[in-house]
Amino acid sequence: MLAVSLHPTLTAGPEEWLNRVRAGRSDDPVTHVERIPARPGVLVDWPSWTPPALRDAFAARGVTRPWAHQVAAAEAAHSGRSVVVATGTASGKSLAYQLPTLTALLSDPRAIALYLSPTKALAADQLRGLLDLADGVRPALYDGDTPDTERDWVRAHSRLVLTNPDMLHRGILPRHDAWASFFRRLRFVVVDECHAYRGVFGSHVAHVLRRLRRICARYRSTPVFVLASATVASPSSSGAALIGGPVQAVTEDGSPRGATTFALWEPPVSPFVGPRGAPARRTATAEAADLLADLVSVGARTLAFVRSRRGAEAVALGAKRALAEAVPELVDQVDAYRAGYLADDRRELEAALRSGTLRGLASTNALELGVDVTGLDAVVLTGYPGRLASLWQQAGRAGRGSRDALAVLVARDDPLDSYLVHHPSAVFGRPVEATVLDPSNPYVLGPQLACAAAELPLTEADLPLFGGPPARAALDALVEQGVLRRRPAGWYWTSRGRPDADLRGTGGEPVSIVEASTGRLLGTVDAGSAPSSVHTGAVHLHRGETFVVEELDLEHLVALVHRAEPDWYTQSQDVTDLSVVSVSESLSFDGVELCFGTVDVTNQVVSYQRKRIATGEVIDEQPLDLPSQLLRTRAVWYTMTDSILELASVVDDVGGAAHAAEHAAIGLLPLVASCDRWDIGGLSTASHQDTGLATVFVYDGHPGGAGFAERGFAAADEWLTATRDAISACECAAGCPSCVHSPKCGNGNDPLDKAGAIRLLTAVVDRVRRGRAEQSSFGHQVGGQRPL
Numbered sequence: 001m002l003a004v005s006l007h008p009t010l011t012a013g014p015e016e017w018l019n020r021v022r023a024g025r026s027d028d029p030v031t032h033v034e035r036i037p038a039r040p041g042v043l044v045d046w047p048s049w050t051p052p053a054l055r056d057a058f059a060a061r062g063v064t065r066p067w068a069h070q071v072a073a074a075e076a077a078h079s080g081r082s083v084v085v086a087t088g089t090a091s092g093k094s095l096a097y098q099l100p101t102l103t104a105l106l107s108d109p110r111a112i113a114l115y116l117s118p119t120k121a122l123a124a125d126q127l128r129g130l131l132d133l134a135d136g137v138r139p140a141l142y143d144g145d146t147p148d149t150e151r152d153w154v155r156a157h158s159r160l161v162l163t164n165p166d167m168l169h170r171g172i173l174p175r176h177d178a179w180a181s182f183f184r185r186l187r188f189v190v191v192d193e194c195h196a197y198r199g200v201f202g203s204h205v206a207h208v209l210r211r212l213r214r215i216c217a218r219y220r221s222t223p224v225f226v227l228a229s230a231t232v233a234s235p236s237s238s239g240a241a242l243i244g245g246p247v248q249a250v251t252e253d254g255s256p257r258g259a260t261t262f263a264l265w266e267p268p269v270s271p272f273v274g275p276r277g278a279p280a281r282r283t284a285t286a287e288a289a290d291l292l293a294d295l296v297s298v299g300a301r302t303l304a305f306v307r308s309r310r311g312a313e314a315v316a317l318g319a320k321r322a323l324a325e326a327v328p329e330l331v332d333q334v335d336a337y338r339a340g341y342l343a344d345d346r347r348e349l350e351a352a353l354r355s356g357t358l359r360g361l362a363s364t365n366a367l368e369l370g371v372d373v374t375g376l377d378a379v380v381l382t383g384y385p386g387r388l389a390s391l392w393q394q395a396g397r398a399g400r401g402s403r404d405a406l407a408v409l410v411a412r413d414d415p416l417d418s419y420l421v422h423h424p425s426a427v428f429g430r431p432v433e434a435t436v437l438d439p440s441n442p443y444v445l446g447p448q449l450a451c452a453a454a455e456l457p458l459t460e461a462d463l464p465l466f467g468g469p470p471a472r473a474a475l476d477a478l479v480e481q482g483v484l485r486r487r488p489a490g491w492y493w494t495s496r497g498r499p500d501a502d503l504r505g506t507g508g509e510p511v512s513i514v515e516a517s518t519g520r521l522l523g524t525v526d527a528g529s530a531p532s533s534v535h536t537g538a539v540h541l542h543r544g545e546t547f548v549v550e551e552l553d554l555e556h557l558v559a560l561v562h563r564a565e566p567d568w569y570t571q572s573q574d575v576t577d578l579s580v581v582s583v584s585e586s587l588s589f590d591g592v593e594l595c596f597g598t599v600d601v602t603n604q605v606v607s608y609q610r611k612r613i614a615t616g617e618v619i620d621e622q623p624l625d626l627p628s629q630l631l632r633t634r635a636v637w638y639t640m641t642d643s644i645l646e647l648a649s650v651v652d653d654v655g656g657a658a659h660a661a662e663h664a665a666i667g668l669l670p671l672v673a674s675c676d677r678w679d680i681g682g683l684s685t686a687s688h689q690d691t692g693l694a695t696v697f698v699y700d701g702h703p704g705g706a707g708f709a710e711r712g713f714a715a716a717d718e719w720l721t722a723t724r725d726a727i728s729a730c731e732c733a734a735g736c737p738s739c740v741h742s743p744k745c746g747n748g749n750d751p752l753d754k755a756g757a758i759r760l761l762t763a764v765v766d767r768v769r770r771g772r773a774e775q776s777s778f779g780h781q782v783g784g785q786r787p788l
Contacts, residue, residue: 014261014406021294032264032424041256042068068254074099084227086235087253089396093228113188115162118196145343183219199706202437204503207448233434258404264421284412288382289318296360300377313541315362334360383412389432415667418738436707440470443704447501454493516560532572534559580690589771591644596713604628634705636712639693648759654686657756660740673711724761
C-alpha cells in the first residue's frame with residue numbers, strides 16, 4: 001500500500017521526498033538521517049599535450065575544463081607510469097583514462113588501446129561515450145554478445161577494443177598469434193571499476209592481467225595500465241596486487257558533488273511470527289517495493305538496489321502492484337534489471353533508463369558500476385551490500401554532478417543490518433575497505449599457470465611475475481598431475497584438452513531457463529547455484545512474469561518452467577558436513593583455541609520451503625533429491641573446553657548456544673572482512689569429530705578460500721565482540737532474524753539459544769582479548785601446518 005499517492009512533482013527535493021514517504025506510517029521506520037554536505041569542484045587547465053581536436057570534442061559535450069584529479073591521473077599515464085584514479089562515484093574517471101589514451105591514439109596512427117570492464121553493460125556504456133570523441137579510433141565491443149561475423153573486423157580494424165576479463169581470458173590470450181599485430185601495438189590497458197576485482201574472482205583477474213603482460217612482452221610491447229576505482233583503502237597497493245607491478249594512486253577528488261540526505265530505515269515488526277515463535281520484521285524486499293513506488297509517485301527518479309536476482313524481480317513486481325492501485329499510469333515506468341537477461345533485454349532497459357522512460361528500476365549490483373544513469377534523484381539499498389565501498393558506490397548513483405540526492409538503506413532482518421541501522425557511526429564514521437585478493441590461492445594459481453603454459457611455455461624468468469615460490473610449487477603439482485611437462489627450457493602444456501580457469505566461480509556452464517510450453521529462452525543461471533535457485537518447485541521471476549520450475553535437468557543444463565502467479569516464494573534448505581584438513585595458524589587463550597586452516601565442506605540441497613510473499617510465513621517444506629557438492633576452502637574456527645562451557649553456563653545446551661553464535665558471527669563477519677554473508681558459510685557442533693571439542697566454524701564459500709576467514713582470524717576480537725554486542729542489543733526474547741536466525745540455515749534455525757550464545761561469546765571474547773593483550777607484550781607462537 002502506498003504511503004502517498006501523488007502525481008509526480010519535480011519541485012520537491014530529497015528532504016521533502018523522505019518526509020512524504022515516512023508520512024502515514026504508524027511507526028517511523030527511520031533510525032537515523034545523515035546529511036552529507038555538497039562539495040565544490042576544482043577545475044584546472046588542459047595538459048599542454050592535449051590535441052586540439054580532442055579538446056573540441058570534450059567542449060562539444062560541455063566539458064570546457066577538466067577536474068584536477070582527471071589531469072593528475074592523465075599526466076601520470078601520459079608520462080608512462082601506471083596509475084589508479086580512486087575517487088567517488090560520478091567523479092569523471094572516464095575522462096581520466098580517455099585523455100591520455102585517445103591522445104596516444106590520435107598522435108600515433110598505429111597505437112592501440114584495450115579497455116576492460118567487469119560487466120558488459122559498462123563496456124557498452126563506455127562505447128557510446130567514445131564514438132564521437134576521436135575520428136579514426138574505431139572503438140568496438142568484443143565480448144560474448146559480439147556476433148562471430150563482427151569479431152574478425154574488430155580484431156583487424158578497431159584501435160580501442162572494449163571487452164571484459166572473461167573474454168580476454170577465454171577468447172583473446174589463447175589466440176594471441178591471431179592478435180599478434182594488436183599486442184605489438186598495444187600502448188594502454190584501461191582496467192575500469194577495478195575495485196570489483198576482489199576475492200577469488202579478483203585473484204583470477206590478477207593472473208589474467210599477468211598473462212596479458214607476459215604476452216605483450218612476447219610481442220615487445222609494455223603497455224601502461226590506467227585503473228579506475230571507487231574510493232577504496234590503499235588503492236596503490238590494491239592496484240599493484242592486481243596488475244603485478246607498481247601503480248601510482250590519485251585519490252584527491254576534484255569533482256563537485258551535491259548534498260546527499262542518507263536515511264537508515266528499519267522495517268516495522270510484522271504481526272506474524274517466524275520459526276519457534278520469534279518476532280519477524282516486514283521483509284526488506286516488500287519495504288523497498290513500497291519505497292520505490294512511493295518515490296516514483298512523488299516524482300523522484302529512483303534506482304533500487306537488491307541483493308539477489310529474484311529479489312530485484314520481486315521489488316519491481318511489488319512496486320508495480322502498489323502503483324496499479326494508486327497511480328496506474330505510472331505502472332509501465334517501473335521495471336527490473338539483472339544479470340541473466342538476454343542482451344537485447346539489457347540494452348532496451350539501459351536505453352529506457354537513460355532516456356527517462358523508466359522512472360523506477362529495481363536492479364542487482366549489475367548497475368552498481370559506472371554505467372551512465374544521469375538524472376537519478378534517489379537510491380534505495382535493499383539491505384547492506386556487504387561492503388562500505390559498495391554502499392557508497394550504490395548510493396552515488398543518484399545526484400550525479402551537483403544535483404542533491406536521497407539515499408535510503410533498508411535493513412534486512414539480519415544481524416549486521418540491524419547492527420548498522422542502530423550504530424550509524426559504523427556506516428558514516430568508518431573508512432572503506434581495502435580490496436581483498438589472493439593470487440597465491442592454489443585453486444587459482446594452478447589453473448592460471450596451466451593457461452599461461454598453453455599460451456607460451458613457462459620459463460624460470462616468468463616465475464616472479466606469477467608469485468615466485470608458490471608458482472614453483474603449483475608448477476610441480478601440475479607436472480605430477482600430468483597437466484604440464486618439464487623440459488630444460490621450461491614447462492610445457494601437454495595438450496590434454498583445453499586448459500581453463502573458472503574466473504567467477506560459477507560452477508561450470510550456465511543452466512538455461514526455458515518456458516516449457518513455448519520453448520522461449522528466458523535467461524540463464526550459474527550451474528553452481530542452480531540446485532538452490534531453480535530446483536524443481538522453485539519460483540522464478542523474469543521481468544514481472546512469475547514462473548514455477550517444473551524440472552531441473554543438471555545433465556542437460558536446462559530448467560523447464562511454466563507461468564504461474566503463486567502468493568508464495570521458495571527458499572532452499574541444505575545440510576552441511578565439514579572436516580578439517582590442516583591448521584595453518586592457531587592461538588591458545590586459556591580454554592579457547594582460535595584456528596585458521598583448510599577444510600573440506602560437503603553441502604547438499606535437500607528440500608525447499610514455500611513462504612508467503614507478504615509475511616515470510618512458512619507454508620510447508622518439500623523434499624528434493626539433488627547431488628552433493630564438495631568444497632575445499634579456508635576457515636576460521638574456535639574451540640572451547642569444558643571449563644569455558646561451564647563458565648558460560650551452557651553445558652546443558654551447547655549445541656543451541658554454539659549454533660546461535662555461529663549464525664550471528666556469519667552475519668557480522670562483513671564488519672571486518674570485505675564480503676557479505678552469502679560469500680561465507682558456517683557450522684557449529686557440541687563436539688566436532690576432528691577437534692574433540694565444542695567448535696564454531698566460519699568458512700569461505702569459494703574453492704581455495706577468498707581471504708575472508710583469514711581476516712576473521714586476524715580481527716577475531718573485534719569481530720566476536722561485535723557479534724556478542726549485536727545479539728545483546730536485540731530486543732527479542734529468544735532470538736530472531738535480527739540477531740541469531742539465519743535465512744540460509746539448513747536446520748530450520750533449530751536449536752538456537754540466544755541467551756546461551758551471549759554468555760558463550762562473552763567468555764570467548766574475554767579470553768581472546770586477554771590473550772591479544774599478552775601477545776602485544778610478549779608475541780605469540782603460531783602453529784605450522786598440522787594435518788589432521
